[in-house]
Amino acid sequence: MKNKFSKKLMIYLIGFTLLSIYSCKKYIEVGSVSLYDLPTAFSSVSNAYSSLIGAYDELQGTSAYGLIISQYFPYDTDESYLTFNIDNGRRAVSRYVFGLNNTTIINPFRALYRGVEKANLCIEQIPLMEQYKNGTTADQFELRRMYGEALTLRAQYLFELIRNWGDVPAPMEPAYQRKDLFLPQTDRDSTYDKLLADLAIAKDLVPWRTQVKRDERITKGAIKAFRAKLALFRGGYSLRSNGQMQRPADYKRFYDTASLELADLLNNRTQHTLNPSFENVWRNLTTFTNDPSAEIIYQVAAGGNADNSDSRLGVFIGIQTDINSRYGQATPEVRETPNYFYAFDSVDIRRDLSITAFRISATNFKVARSGLGDLTCGKFRRDWRVPISLATLNLGYNWPLIRFSDVLLMYAEVLNELNNGATPAAIAAFEEVRKRAYGTNPIGTTPTSKNAFFDAVVNERLLEFGQEGIRKYDLIRWNLLAAKIAEARIKMDQIRDRTGPYVNVPQYLYYKNTGEEITWYTATDSVKGVPFYRPTQIPPTPVGTATNPAPRWVRINWAESLKGTAFDNVPLSVGLARFFTPGKSELIPYDQTVIDSYQGRLKQNPGY
Numbered sequence: 001m002k003n004k005f006s007k008k009l010m011i012y013l014i015g016f017t018l019l020s021i022y023s024c025k026k027y028i029e030v031g032s033v034s035l036y037d038l039p040t041a042f043s044s045v046s047n048a049y050s051s052l053i054g055a056y057d058e059l060q061g062t063s064a065y066g067l068i069i070s071q072y073f074p075y076d077t078d079e080s081y082l083t084f085n086i087d088n089g090r091r092a093v094s095r096y097v098f099g100l101n102n103t104t105i106i107n108p109f110r111a112l113y114r115g116v117e118k119a120n121l122c123i124e125q126i127p128l129m130e131q132y133k134n135g136t137t138a139d140q141f142e143l144r145r146m147y148g149e150a151l152t153l154r155a156q157y158l159f160e161l162i163r164n165w166g167d168v169p170a171p172m173e174p175a176y177q178r179k180d181l182f183l184p185q186t187d188r189d190s191t192y193d194k195l196l197a198d199l200a201i202a203k204d205l206v207p208w209r210t211q212v213k214r215d216e217r218i219t220k221g222a223i224k225a226f227r228a229k230l231a232l233f234r235g236g237y238s239l240r241s242n243g244q245m246q247r248p249a250d251y252k253r254f255y256d257t258a259s260l261e262l263a264d265l266l267n268n269r270t271q272h273t274l275n276p277s278f279e280n281v282w283r284n285l286t287t288f289t290n291d292p293s294a295e296i297i298y299q300v301a302a303g304g305n306a307d308n309s310d311s312r313l314g315v316f317i318g319i320q321t322d323i324n325s326r327y328g329q330a331t332p333e334v335r336e337t338p339n340y341f342y343a344f345d346s347v348d349i350r351r352d353l354s355i356t357a358f359r360i361s362a363t364n365f366k367v368a369r370s371g372l373g374d375l376t377c378g379k380f381r382r383d384w385r386v387p388i389s390l391a392t393l394n395l396g397y398n399w400p401l402i403r404f405s406d407v408l409l410m411y412a413e414v415l416n417e418l419n420n421g422a423t424p425a426a427i428a429a430f431e432e433v434r435k436r437a438y439g440t441n442p443i444g445t446t447p448t449s450k451n452a453f454f455d456a457v458v459n460e461r462l463l464e465f466g467q468e469g470i471r472k473y474d475l476i477r478w479n480l481l482a483a484k485i486a487e488a489r490i491k492m493d494q495i496r497d498r499t500g501p502y503v504n505v506p507q508y509l510y511y512k513n514t515g516e517e518i519t520w521y522t523a524t525d526s527v528k529g530v531p532f533y534r535p536t537q538i539p540p541t542p543v544g545t546a547t548n549p550a551p552r553w554v555r556i557n558w559a560e561s562l563k564g565t566a567f568d569n570v571p572l573s574v575g576l577a578r579f580f581t582p583g584k585s586e587l588i589p590y591d592q593t594v595i596d597s598y599q600g601r602l603k604q605n606p607g608y
Contacts, residue, residue: 042125045139052146055122055153056217056301057309058115063107065300065399066311071334072104073164073588074469076577077481078488079462080377083335085567086578090333095568095578096585098608100592109165109591115157120174122150148205149218152226155195155202156401159230162188163473166239166587166605170194182598189248192234196257199227208271209294216398221272222298224265225402228258228410236477239586243606245479255414262411265297265404266429272297272404278436279353286314286384286397298402302394310394313380317467320369321382324362328390330382334467337576338372338562339491342502343462346533347441353378354466358518366518368511368554371561372495373572377467405433405464413457422446422453430457433464482582492573496562498535506536507560510553521553532558581607 041051060066072090075082082094090104098105126132126147131139161168169183170191202223209219235254237247248254265272275281275293284291302311315330323329336355344351356378358366369375385395408429415426422430427446430453434443447453461474475481494500498507509531510521521539522531531537539553566572579585584607595602 038121038125041121042129045131045135045142048122048126048129048143048146051118051125052122052149055115055118055150058111058118058157059153059300060302060310061111061306061308062312063111063308064115065401066302066307066309066313066394067316068104068108069160070399070469071312071317073108074472075334076485076580077472077475078337078484079340079466079471080334080336081572081576083333083567085569093588095575096580098585098589100589100595100608102591105588106591106593109161109594112157112161116154116161116171117175119150119154119157120171122146123154124174124177126150144205145207145212148202148223151198151202152206152218152223155199155226155230158191158195159233162191163233163238163476164588165590167241167603169602182601184601185603188238189234192230196227196230196234199223199230203227208268210271214290216299216301218298221265221268221294222402224261225272225297225407228261228265228407229402231255231258231261232410232414233473233477237479238476239583239606241603241606243583245583245586247479252418255417258410259414259418262407262414265407266411272407274404274408274432274436276436278350281403282353282379282381283384285400286381286395288396293404295404296398296400296402297404297407298400300399300401302398303396305392305394305396307394311397311399312393312395313397313399314382314385314395315393317377318380318382319356319376319378320359322360322362323390325360325364327360327364327383327385328388328392332376334377335373336375336377336466337488337492338375338495338559338572339488340462340466341372341375341532342491342495342505343459345438346530347439348437348463349439350437350463350466354463356381365513365516367513368509368518368556371557372559373561373566379467400468403465403468405436406470408433409457409461409464413454416450416453416457421450422448426453430460433460437463476586481586482580485577485580489573489576492562492576493571495559496571496573498559502559504533504535505559506531506534507558508536508555509558510537510539510555512553583607 040047042048058064062068068090072082072093075094082091084091086092086095086097088099089102092099092102093104126143129143132143135143158170167185167188170186171178171183172194175181203220206218206220206223209221212219231254235248235251237245240246272294275291275295281291281295283289285296302309304310316332317334318330318332320332321327321330341351341355354377356376357369359369360383361367380397382395388395412426412430415423427448431443431446447456458478458480462471465471472481475484495502495505498505511518520531521537523537541553543553543555562572564571566575568575568578570578587605589605589608590602595604
């Protein structure tokens with residue numbers, strides 16, 4: 001009786017009410033809908049659209065890409081980490097401590113499955129509508145588009161479940177159609193295959209972005225790019241139930257799939273291409289400015305200033321701004337590793353956009369952060385989003401899932417793998433990303449051997465996609481996460497001690513304010529960024545005194561800041577991913593409530 005009642009309740013809550021549909025923000029807003037039964041929800045094109053927006057809705061909010069999935073799940077890595085000591089929530093997840101009752105893993109799991117259920121209802125019902133087969137040309141176009149979007153949304157939800165939990169139950173029909181709500185785990189390979197097949201259908205149903213009005217809905221380019229990424233994960237390494245990191249023997253056929261989709265995107269540059277300005281990618285995103293290049297191909301829309309529909313980008317990840325400043329308060333918890341800062345060449349413009357060494361004070365002046373152990377993200381900046389309520393935590397920033405630079409670097413990667421070395425097309429794609437980053441400066445020599453080019457792609461993706469939730473999952477699919485965490489720890493100690501390749505890292509830096517901006521002291525060099533790549537340079541009157549009028553040079557610890565403890569009462573190099581265990585931590589465990597509800601029929605992930 002209990003199972004029957006639970007199923008009936010789920011049908012009512014999900015199948016017939018569609019939960020309460022919230023707006024997707026700005027360009028795809030719809031009013032709230034409540035207490036729709038299935039016939040009503042799919043009785044017209046407009047009602048079907050409202051139901052589809054409900055399927056989009058679970059991408060948003062603090063339980064999904066608005067916070068936890070985008071800003072807590074992807075760390076710690078060799079790129080970024082979550083600051084402060086271990087708790088029983090998000091910071092524990094960052095240190096790879098996964099308690100079975102931690103809501104930071106429970107709530108996203110539930111949100112993703114709500115998304116699967118809503119998408120399943122749309123996938124089932126839209127093709128059954130009379131207008132789908134016999135409606136006007138316009139109605140058929142819209143409904144086929146919605147069907148393709150629903151297939152893509154289901155794939156996105158299941159993809160996120162698979163890459164975090166591994167072999168998960170993969171419902172392909174609504175709950176009310178199933179005799180057993182507690183489906184067994186499905187082998188991830190078969191789920192991936194089903195999703196790849198679905199996306200092959202969806203890409204032919206959904207238009208290119210220029211064929212419809214501009215909004216934040218999924219278009220053909222997004223599906224192609226996503227299908228390519230999904231194929232690389234299908235062909236990549238993942239932690240299996242035996243506790244081993246393995247990839248399929250026939251992985252190259254999935255690289256073939258990715259190659260075809262990526263090549264088609266590169267042949268349609270009028271739809272998506274690289275923005276000439278790396279900075280404008282982020283300024284456009286944070287100021288809601290249309291980007292003619294449409295570099296961000298696939299994104300999660302946010303808005304509404306509510307925890308279930310908006311995002312905390314710019315507040316929990318971004319630069320620190322004082323509550324009394326003109327921008328309001330932002331207290332970022334994501335920090336950038338010192339080795340990530342020094343992975344950049346001094347002329348690479350991405351460094352100062354991906355990493356910030358300042359905060360904004362109550363007087364609106366930029367003030368240097370405390371050193372190399374205290375760097376923040378510069379891509380999702382609150383100070384670019386004005387005017388706005390100073391108290392709000394939800395800035396409406398969209399979460400980018402795939403950019404065109406990702407397409408270029410994926411294409412370079414697959415061509416190198418398929419051809420046992422870098423082809424001219426692979427080199428061209430790789431160098432296009434690099435040339436934007438270096439401007440008029442030389443980009444160096446691109447290697448051509450298979451292993452060396454792969455290593456170059458691995459490094460370039462680190463530089464290009466900092467804080468975009470990509471690095472950790474890239475390293476897992478390459479089976480490099482454990483190695484890169486260990487490598488980062490060694491590099492951080494070398495930077496702290498200024499040894500090895502980091503002998504010229506300054507122990508201290510000096511800065512002063514020129515108006516609201518920061519000037520870093522350099523004695524003779526005029527090359528951008530040079531003070532960070534030279535031993536400490538001391539100005540004639542370095543520290544403000546009564547006889548030294550403002551502006552005064554102020555000293556901060558730089559490499560020196562890495563000495564002592566950082567969090568968890570251990571040095572940063574020790575605390576980074578402190579409890580990561582190879583063969584276990586690549587996946588998140590099922591929480592206790594899920595284990596209990598399955599009554600022994602769900603196999604826990606390895607090591608838990």
